[in-house]
Amino acid sequence: MTAGGPLEGIRVLEFSQLVAGPFSGCVLSDLGAEVIKVERPPGGDPHRNFGAVIPHEGKRFQAVNRGKRSILVDLQTGAGRELIHRILPRFDVLTINFRQRVLERLEVDYETLSALHPGLVYCRISAFGSRGPLADRAGTDATLSAYSGLTVGDAKTDDAGAPEHIGSGPVSDYTSGLAAVIGICSALYRRELTGRGQFVETSLLRSAMAIQDSYIMREPVSDASTVEPMMEAVRELRAAGASYREQLDARHAIRARRWAFRIYYGGFEASDGVIALGALTPRTRDGARRVLGIKDDPSDMPDFDSGDPANIAHATSLLERIRALIRTRPVAAWIEAFEAEGVPAGPVHFPEELADDPQVNAAGMMADLEHPLTGPQRVVGPIVELSETPTAIRGPAPLLGADTEAVLREAGCSDADLDAYRAAGAIP
8 A cells, every 4th residue: 555645644434335425535545544444244335236246346336435444343232332432542533424313323423422532533424414404314415416406507307307317426425525525634733733623514415505606695686687587487487387397498598698698618519529618708708709700799898788688699699600610620620729719628528538538647647456356447546636745546445344353453452352342243
């Protein structure tokens, strides 16, 4: 395993499962922390068997649990709870995503553990947060994306017209995992100054809202012209029993008035693929106009009214002209032309293509690992790099419970202790 990293010497006890918590542990491991994943026998983290070709070795599990060690401890037993309390002082950080009543029943809630270890940085990731009427409700990325509005923002429907979940992965899970890492690192810094640990919390709802900032924010001046009429139209459609697709269309129609000339920002089909433009500033929009030969777009003039029906109609016509033009040439030709004018542009890739992408590999964004059961892997590398204390992937995801005996011996357990814990059903 690679040594070093800014969190070298920090030890993390992870009780998290599925995605958000395990991803935070994965990032902490990349930063140099030693992460011990506590799993419940016999099957461990449920994600081990999601889409698994080999039992307990699902691809998603391997992706978000690389660089860790795994121990099996049954917290349903008194001996298992006593064992966790015994080894807890050896750890700096604990991460968990159990519901509050489960935390209390298993005696791994913050109040119990902080009394045993005042320096502990305890991080909980929940669905809805620890306060409010839904505080103890279960939730996953799909339900929280729906609750938070992310699903509506994606504006996709399936063949039956129902909301289609965001296809790029569990967004609220990953953002919550990153938020947890930020909170943990901040709390570790504060502990260096005070010697005290603290409770760190984020939730899928909080993180899903954070990345929708201006959509959720209320501001009376702009809301009066966009948000209020939009939501009034949506409420009327709901009351009339309109379909989800009709409600989405109403939302889009009203929001589009405000962004009538945001026409150099989005995807366009070329003759051999799809290109995405990202021109938002006056300078890059001017560059896009030069490439496309557009001379009748007044949208950057100070007195331009994006809500004027005539301007909306002209924008629609202009967009159709641009779409037709871009279809006439291949992606590479358009990217070359836009880059020459300083306009952000790039091809639309399928995620399955990126492991072999020249830029990805030149920038060191992939890493090669060898898993003891499934063999060679090419995994996505650390999300951040540091020059003096480099991040690195510490190894593949652990086999189920492979480190139980070693970790407990490191914590001071003797042969007799291990035999006693086995006899009590705490460990296999």
